[in-house]
Amino acid sequence: MHTGGDVDMAAVGELLADRARCRMLLALADGRALPASTxxxxxxxxxxxxxxxxxxxxxRGLTEVVATGRYRYYRLAGPEVARLVEVLGRIAPARPVRSLREGTRAHALRMARRCYDHLAGRLGVAVTDALRDRGWISGSDGTPDLTRRQGHQLPGYVSEDGAYQLTPAGREGLDGLGVAVPEGLAAVRCCVDWTEQRHHLSGPLAAALLTRFDRDGWLRSSPGHRALKVTDDGVAGLAESLGVGWPPPAVDLAPAGGARR
Known part of the structure; x- marks a missing residue:
């Protein structure tokens, strides 16, 4: 709770003005707790x-320390910080790709990555499209109109707090897939994916989906960064349960204009 005057946004801006600190926040954006050495x-x-x-x-409250015995790990202080990192990623310029390694990494992040507690990248968008195509969620077609904005809505005329609605068929279908849909959930949040400029699901439903994919070994984390790889079981499971073909055809090796982290 703020007990003084107006908020001091410049204090956070000073932290984010340093590239090293920004790289640390990006490394933690998948929700992991990492040691200082990493x-x-x-x-x-x-x-x-x-x-x-x-x-x-x-x-400044952007990260917090998790102590395990004599070891100390750092993680983002909460989902609000993860959302800040994701929003900044949408408006920040892309870094140029200067090596094959950077191009490979940019490609992996664009394909599939963990955004704190939910899927992002092409895989996150594909899963969102599949749920909508099946009538399990109702709402936008997933292509934001970036010229429109209303009130507190995100760019693209999409409400962050309830862009989609979970349908009765969706609750039944997801329950059949073993997804632990939160009781009473109706409104489903979304993010505008910064690499795809399309919607991917966020919030409790997206977290439940990612938990299900992790539990069944459909995804594997990439060493050193937040990109995800879809396992053979994942390829089969995504196709069978959601009709998502993976990998998608005709994928560029890097986003146009450079790589984002």
Whole structure:
């Protein structure tokens, strides 16, 4: 709770003005808790420098420390911080691809990645499309009109808090797939995916879907970053349960204009 005057946005802006700190936040955007040594490597700084950056991020409430015995891990302080990172990703310019390694990484992130507690990238968009095509959710066709905005809605004339509605057929179908749909859930949130500029589901339903995919071994995390790989079981399961063919055809090796992290 704020007990002083107006919010000091510049204090957060100062933190985000440093590329090393931004790289740390991006590395944590999939919800993992990582040691300072890993975050130092991700940011390309010395361990002592990383400790200073992490201290500032934690002091300002963007990260928090998880202590396990004598080991300390860092994670985002909550879903609000993850949403901040994702929104900034939509408006930030793309970094140029300067090597094959960077191009491969950009391609992997565009295909499928973990965005805190839900799927993003082409896979997240494909799953959202499949649910809508089956009539399990109702709402937009998933293509935002970025010129329109109303009230507190996201760019694309899409309400972040309830862009879609879960239908009775959807609750029944998802229950048949073993997805633990939260009781009483009706409105389904979405994000505008920063690589695809389409909607992918977020919120409780998206988290339940990702939990189901993880439980059945459909996805495998990539070492060192938040990209996901679809396993052989995942390819078969996505096709059988949702009609999602994977990988999608004619995929470019990197997003146009460069790579985003």
């Amino acid at each position: 975050l130092a490597s991700e940011a390309g700084v010395a361990p002592s420098t990383a400790s200073g950056h992490l201290g500032k991020l934690t002091e």
